[in-house]
Amino acid sequence: MTEVTQSGIAAEEVQAPADPSPRRRTWRAFRQNPLGMGSLAVIAILAVVSAAAPLIADFPSGYGEEILVGPSATHWFGTDELGRDIFAEVIWGGRISMIIGFAASFLAILIGVTVGITASYAPKLDPLLSMLVDVSLALPVLPLMILVAALVGPSVETLVLVIALFSWPEVARIVRSQALSVTRLPYVDAARTIGGSHLWIMTRHLLPAVAPVIVVAVVLTASRAVLSEAGLSFLGLGDPNSWSWGKILYNAQRSGALTIAWWATLFPSLAILLLVVSATLVSIAYNDARNPKTREA
Amino acid sequence: MRLLSYASRRLLRGFATFLFAVTITFFLVRLLPGDPMLAIAAPGMTEELLARQIADLGLDRSLIVQYVAYLRELAQGNLGISFLRGQPVSEVLMARLPWTLLLTGSALLVTIVLGVPLGVLAAVKARGAVDRLVQMVGVIGQSLFVPSIGIFLLYTLGLWLDLFPIGSAVDPDTHGVARALSILHHLALPCLTLVMAQLASYVLTLRATLIESLGEEYCDLARVKGASERRVVWQHALRNALLPTTTLVGLQIGFLVGGAVLTETIYAYPGVGRAIFEAVGQLDYPVLQGAFVLLAATVVLANLLTDLLYGLLDPRVRTA
Numbered sequence: 001m002t003e004v005t006q007s008g009i010a011a012e013e014v015q016a017p018a019d020p021s022p023r024r025r026t027w028r029a030f031r032q033n034p035l036g037m038g039s040l041a042v043i044a045i046l047a048v049v050s051a052a053a054p055l056i057a058d059f060p061s062g063y064g065e066e067i068l069v070g071p072s073a074t075h076w077f078g079t080d081e082l083g084r085d086i087f088a089e090v091i092w093g094g095r096i097s098m099i100i101g102f103a104a105s106f107l108a109i110l111i112g113v114t115v116g117i118t119a120s121y122a123p124k125l126d127p128l129l130s131m132l133v134d135v136s137l138a139l140p141v142l143p144l145m146i147l148v149a150a151l152v153g154p155s156v157e158t159l160v161l162v163i164a165l166f167s168w169p170e171v172a173r174i175v176r177s178q179a180l181s182v183t184r185l186p187y188v189d190a191a192r193t194i195g196g197s198h199l200w201i202m203t204r205h206l207l208p209a210v211a212p213v214i215v216v217a218v219v220l221t222a223s224r225a226v227l228s229e230a231g232l233s234f235l236g237l238g239d240p241n242s243w244s245w246g247k248i249l250y251n252a253q254r255s256g257a258l259t260i261a262w263w264a265t266l267f268p269s270l271a272i273l274l275l276v277v278s279a280t281l282v283s284i285a286y287n288d289a290r291n292p293k294t295r296e297a
Numbered sequence: 298m299r300l301l302s303y304a305s306r307r308l309l310r311g312f313a314t315f316l317f318a319v320t321i322t323f324f325l326v327r328l329l330p331g332d333p334m335l336a337i338a339a340p341g342m343t344e345e346l347l348a349r350q351i352a353d354l355g356l357d358r359s360l361i362v363q364y365v366a367y368l369r370e371l372a373q374g375n376l377g378i379s380f381l382r383g384q385p386v387s388e389v390l391m392a393r394l395p396w397t398l399l400l401t402g403s404a405l406l407v408t409i410v411l412g413v414p415l416g417v418l419a420a421v422k423a424r425g426a427v428d429r430l431v432q433m434v435g436v437i438g439q440s441l442f443v444p445s446i447g448i449f450l451l452y453t454l455g456l457w458l459d460l461f462p463i464g465s466a467v468d469p470d471t472h473g474v475a476r477a478l479s480i481l482h483h484l485a486l487p488c489l490t491l492v493m494a495q496l497a498s499y500v501l502t503l504r505a506t507l508i509e510s511l512g513e514e515y516c517d518l519a520r521v522k523g524a525s526e527r528r529v530v531w532q533h534a535l536r537n538a539l540l541p542t543t544t545l546v547g548l549q550i551g552f553l554v555g556g557a558v559l560t561e562t563i564y565a566y567p568g569v570g571r572a573i574f575e576a577v578g579q580l581d582y583p584v585l586q587g588a589f590v591l592l593a594a595t596v597v598l599a600n601l602l603t604d605l606l607y608g609l610l611d612p613r614v615r616t617a
Contacts, residue, residue, distance in 0.1 A: 136317075258563075273440060
């Protein structure tokens, strides 16, 4: 008895340094991927700059003296049709774009994970939930978001809710398919046999098993939410009192600056591209780091 | 026989999807904060017209009765009256629908025509220079914001090089061949915008599935039997690799339609998407609601077609 315990501990002690937890192993592999780390840094910089917007530039409002001038030392990104500084608009716009992206993604993940895990665990609910997810995924989401945003009236809260409301099915689909492969494993049966409640099994056994998928879903849902916000704002459904990247493009389109001033659309476009590409690369690097096949290569 | 039951199941599913779309719009419009009258009563509407609308939709009755009435009107093609023009929404939108179908249909066609060879090229030389380039461009391509692509093309090919016209879909007073050419000329930039927006997804999916297929035993067998690599790729592997790509068409059509709304807005292309943009500006709710119902119907039909195509392509669906 003691011998077995002792040898067990000894074996663990020997193996511990060589075989760290999967989480640490993934992180170690991720750190060695320059593209992944670079993208993470870009997202961090964008987040810090957005958070520090009030320290960097005044909120762009009112009228400026120089109307539609190109990039210069005083106006790095040029000015718009009312003479407002586009650099300030991009910085302040980043705040709203990222806040909406993260908030909408958080809500969508919350709903999507709940639905996905429930569907995988409860065979009776699964057909109904799966059909709901499939059907929502088949619909053209943007026109639906437009209808709801227009009815409720544009604001930051509306955008967050509308985007979350129509983004969760994607998360639910991914989480369900991952959780489904786990619910069939013996350890879930074991947990049920020892009398574990359904909630306990779902939160303590299924949730950790799908955690890596959720990490990827958070990143991708957030970047897609940023694109959705930009799309809605571009169509004139952005929050009227704040800037966002899509709204800068909307202004350029509405005022006609779009055809005169390339800088009015280039810089917000680049900001969106930078954020979304970085998020995509982070998720790819994370998947590679998690997968032993690519990790060893 | 097998195919028939497959087709009827898909048909049922398409119908359920459409019913779901109609149902959520109905309840969203009525249960969201705000006056439900707002969704049917235009500021300039005459009393008589308003009374007819209220009677048509039964807004003075219970929600369930209203819902049934709404479905009945919808079955007769009645989508309500546009605020702006006082014209039936269905008339306003049906005049626009052909342009949107032309735009999305041509974009899908061009995407597949370009995407298949590109995906094959990347998969055949997997991990080579071309493959890495395709993957890198693919990641960026998947992250593009549709209006950004549109504005970029409008600038470079439209304004700077002056190769293509911007705005509207056809020159007025053209006939016959000249009219067809004018339509194509106006279509080029919006179509290219949508192609750029979705090409990456197709190329990357086809690449991944083709690499997988090429590693399978039946491809090895074909090689052992002396088939040229070209034949193995195009005749053996591609056939199987195209199946997931067909599924992707179904998944991407919703995105394509959303992209069309944004693209038509930039190019003032007179499709349903541009009508949506105009309706947002004027808060013309019946048009917004009708446009969603119409686009949902289009997407459901397109999905049904790809499903049937899948059934024809995949022998397992026919015989299993």
